[in-house]
Amino acid sequence: MSAGMLISVVLNPDNLHSAWYPFTVGKRQACSSLGIGYAKGDTIVPSELSDKNEGDTPVTTKGSQQPKEDLWEVVEGSNDLAKASLLSFYSVSKLLSAFPDINALMKATLEEALKSVGAERGFIALINYHTGELKIGWTAGHGWTDEKLSVRFDLSGSVGRGAEGHVALTGKPYLSGDITKDQYHSSCFRCLLFENTVSCMVVPLKGRDGKIIGVLSVSSEHQNAFDENDLRILCALADVAAVAISAADYHAREQKLIELGMELASQTDIEALLDEVVAVAVEILQADDCSLFLIDDSKLVLKASRGALKGQVGKAVYELGEGLTGWVALHAQPIRLSDVRSDPRWKGRYTEFPAEQIGAFLAVPVMGQKSCRGVLRVIRKRHPDSSYTNPFTPDDQNLLHMLASQVGAVLDRVELQERLIEAERMAALGEMSARTAHMLGNKIFTLKGALKELKHIDLPQGEERERLFSAIECSIKEMEELLQEFRYFVKSAKAEKNLLELISLMHEFIEQLRRTTGDVAISFVTHLDEVWIEGDAERLKRCISELVENAIHFMPDGGTISISIEQSKARPNEVLITVSDTGVGIPEEKKEKIFEPFYSTRAQGLGLGLAIVKSIVQAHGGTIEEVGEYGKGAKFVITLPAKRIGKQTSRVERE
């Protein structure tokens, strides 16, 4: 099997401009075997392959013509050198498939290029579409200083683009035997760098969509150092490099998406999440700005943005169907444009940049399970020199669509969670109401009886009368207590959320508790300095005091209550508050029942305590369970989501 076939299998055939390359290093030999003229001191313009247009200095184009001879005849004719070439190709393609560090690959490719074509220096420069500049990425050969490496070539200049600029903008390769004779391109990029360059070759690097991502340039201090076979070799190597760069790009994107995917699965702070999505979108799509709108009450409201619209978060509102964004939401279809003003749907109501500055626009619907939940849109600025455009590609659209659907999934999940918690709460409330009504009924029954006795014809005297009156008073008091607990239970489900620091709150509160607990010792342990949560201080204190009271009640001969606050290992953005005692503990079958309203093993009390604690904890977005060992004591574990854990940073807290 020929090495040539091997190589065209490894490299993506679509990137190869022609199927076969004559692998020769011996220029004269090759040229003569292909019947091509070779003149000293001239720019090579083989007649069949030239492409003259508009007074440009003639350059060779890579043809789709087959070479005249069969590949292997040519190879066989040039033995060792040809094989050396093949081997070098093979080694470069091996590097590509092993996928190592992109830098190593680029350097290797350049070294091979220099060797294969007999050049003295070379470099690969990539286009930065934002700034409109060529920036040197990798070099080979001697003489490269830091200063030279930092030179940027502005592509938007209209005069004297130079060979590299020309290739970057047109995508056509360039070959010159004597750059000094080429007036058009003489004041070029490379010339800025090395004065005694005479011959040079520049080929484009094209990405997957055919978009030009950079150039590969080699040069020599000798005249006519290169012929068009060298050009073909260079093109092939450039394709290798382009594929590798594209692959590295995709890999980086993939990493970002994986990270984002994991965060989306676990993050509960929706605002932070949406900001993250918008930031990632800008990065992986190489956009200039991104905004995310969500449907709220039948209108599209801005929920996250990076640039100019950031201040309008929560305020910028579209009607469904209004403008491009509104249209996307209404029809649940994407829109991808270059010139927004030419689209009749364009409104221009809220824009990240003025309309004339928008170079590319892409908006996709955020789909939930049932319907469209919003719009995710990205924008690129138009470059002042409109000689090159940077539109969004179908690939970009698919990528954005994928991001958007992840957002949709998260929103669905959050909504379902909220509904579930609400349903549980309603169920608990229903149960609570039923039992409260029952107990109230009992008290009223007693009241009725006592009043009746007092009204009786044999009016009870003295002690009996007192007893009856106090029974009435007692009943009324108990009814009021019942009402109070009931109201508290109802309110506890909706906690007022303020930003508060948990550790200091607990320290203070436990100090207070210690003064009232007598025989029982309370210990408080934590390794955290600060825990900031959104919550209701009073209600959280109520939770702790309820648990402490229960513990004390079940340790009539004294004991120890241990309270601790730690960061959850499973979910680092949550804290665990543990309250355990040295009492009897709770048997397995009762561990869930104890949180039901009116469950009580105490003679006194309504048995509402733990139900209220659970309700408060749930309102804070947390959970509570009892995990102690029966016989060794009870152990309650409360999880709460935290905004920030540990040491306070200098970052300003989001409002």
Place this chain on the structure above:
Amino acid sequence: MARILVVDDEPMARELIKRRLERDGHIVDTAENELIAQQKISEADPPYDVVVTDMVMNSEMSGLEVLKAALLRDIFTEVIVLTAYGSIANAVECMKRGAYDYVEKNIPGVDVYDLLAMKVERALEERKGILETVKRLRLAERLLSQAEER
């Protein structure tokens, strides 16, 4: 003049029902839940004539437990069940299992204590009639068997 057991977990309720029924000349015992009630029922000699019991005490079916215990001790015991809010299903269940009647504690404007006392009287009346019938049946049986012997 009968022997009555009142079962209710609310202390004042027990006392008030006891007072009302004692006014009608009955002898009243009390119990605070079905466990204590079962104990008293099995120890009572002769067995109680009437048992007035709350439905929900330790569990939602406490009243039915008391009913069962009372009837096991003496099939002719009249049991009246007090319910907090009438659940028809519960009431039907009680009657099917042999309760004499059930009374809702919280009907607006109704004097439950008087109603209860009235039901107790009626229960005792009917019971007298039933016991009379049973006595006669037994007598008839005896006479028949004596006739057969001859």
